[in-house]
Amino acid sequence: MKYLPVILAALALTACADPERNLYEGIKTNNDAKRSPNERAMTPAPTYDEYKKERDAQSAK
Numbered sequence: 434m435k436y437l438p439v440i441l442a443a444l445a446l447t448a449c450a451d452p453e454r455n456l457y458e459g460i461k462t463n464n465d466a467k468r469s470p471n472e473r474a475m476t477p478a479p480t481y482d483e484y485k486k487e488r489d490a491q492s493a494k
């Protein structure tokens with residue numbers, strides 16, 4: 434039982450390893466929930482990696 438706080442702290446820190454990705458995925462999931470299944474099938478939202486690549490390309494200009 435004395436190691437439980439350490440284990441919980443380690444789990445909490447690993448869950449926040451990439452907060453930008455987690456924030457993007459949360460917003461994307463929220464926006465997808467508001468769209469109809471047909472809209473999601475026709476125009477899927479980009480993944481975080483695609484978004485980051487596009488964002489980096491635009492900031493390099």
